[in-house]
Amino acid sequence: MTDSLKLVIFDLDGVLVDTQDAENGALTHLAHMIGLALTEDEAKVLFSGKKIQDCIDVIEEMAHAACPDGAMAIVRRKCEELVGPSLEPIDGVRYALDEIQVTKCVASNSPRDIIEQRLQAAGIAHIFDGKIFSAYEAGAWKPDPTLFQWAADSCGFSKEECVVIEDSSVGVDAALAAGIRVLLYVPDPSKEPLPYAVTPFSSMWKLPAILQHSLTDTALYPVSGETL
Missing domain, CATH: 3.40.50.1000 (HAD superfamily/HAD-like)
Known part of the structure; x- marks a missing residue:
């Protein structure tokens, strides 16, 4: 050095x-729940490196609809499901x-x-x-x-x-x-x-x-x- x-x-x-794909997949899942047709490629551009709550706010703004209660927990559960037990x-x-x-x-x-x-x-x-x-x-x-x-x-x-x-x-x-x-x-x-x-x-x-x-x-x- x-x-x-x-x-x-x-x-x-x-x-x-490498959990970016899992996080993007979880955010896409949340978007689909409120009727926003967001692809994972679009999610990568929109959300890479950002705070999850900020990403949820963007989804709500784009969808002109509110996410369900516990949106943060939904994203985290889905992300861990996609990541799996080993990494x-x-x-x-x-x-x-x-x-x-x-x-x-x-x-x-x-x-x-x-x-x-x-x-x-x-x-x-x-x-x-x-x-x-x-x-x-x-x-x-x-x-x-x-x-x-x-x-x-x-x-x-x-x-x-x-x-x-x-x-x-x-x-x-x-x-x-x-x-x-x-x-x-x-x-x-x-x-x-x-x-x-x-x-x-x-x-x-x-x-x-x-x-x-x-x-x-x-x-x-x-x-x-x-x-x-």
């Missing part, structure tokens, strides 16, 4: 574990976590119990040694920078000593607003727009080498959008 890097802050869904980490994540020899933490818009449950199911909870930061405890959700600022402060590092690993626009916005360097995980860059002046990378297998060799103090706003 570079001498200036002391903390790697990971998002959860879509970065460490595989993103390809290459185990290797990356083993190779990155600095402090690591998780900062997610999800509730803490969901973060812990998914890390345990994926068999990687021990790697973070309880360094879990939930937007629900911070009282602020990405793209607000508070969550990442709290994670860095709690782990005892300045923003200049940190890098965020994200896969969503709201996460990138939060990291940049916090003044923290950010790498954007884009597993298929041919299918994803890259509107941000941040460094994209396509494989978790590459992440340790990127952090070792490619990350400099200028990487907050790199001039090249080439995917690593």
Whole structure:
């Protein structure tokens, strides 16, 4: 790792574990319950990285109808049903976590119990040694920078000593607003727009080498959008 890097802050869904499709499926299920013909592809564009309650609000606005009582619980139950009892980490994540020899933490818009449950199911909870930061405890959700600022402060590092690993626009916005360097995980860059002046990378297998060799103090706003 570079001498200036002391903390790697990971998002959860879509970065460490792949539950985005399940969450989008659960939100689509809720939309269908109130007569909104929303596809999972549309849900991905609308909801990626966002707070579930905000997604529910969008569904109600689009449908011009109220969701049933307990909509949040409906979404969470359906999501866990779609995820199932076991959960595989993103390809290459185990290797990356083993190779990155600095402090690591998780900062997610999800509730803490969901973060812990998914890390345990994926068999990687021990790697973070309880360094879990939930937007629900911070009282602020990405793209607000508070969550990442709290994670860095709690782990005892300045923003200049940190890098965020994200896969969503709201996460990138939060990291940049916090003044923290950010790498954007884009597993298929041919299918994803890259509107941000941040460094994209396509494989978790590459992440340790990127952090070792490619990350400099200028990487907050790199001039090249080439995917690593």
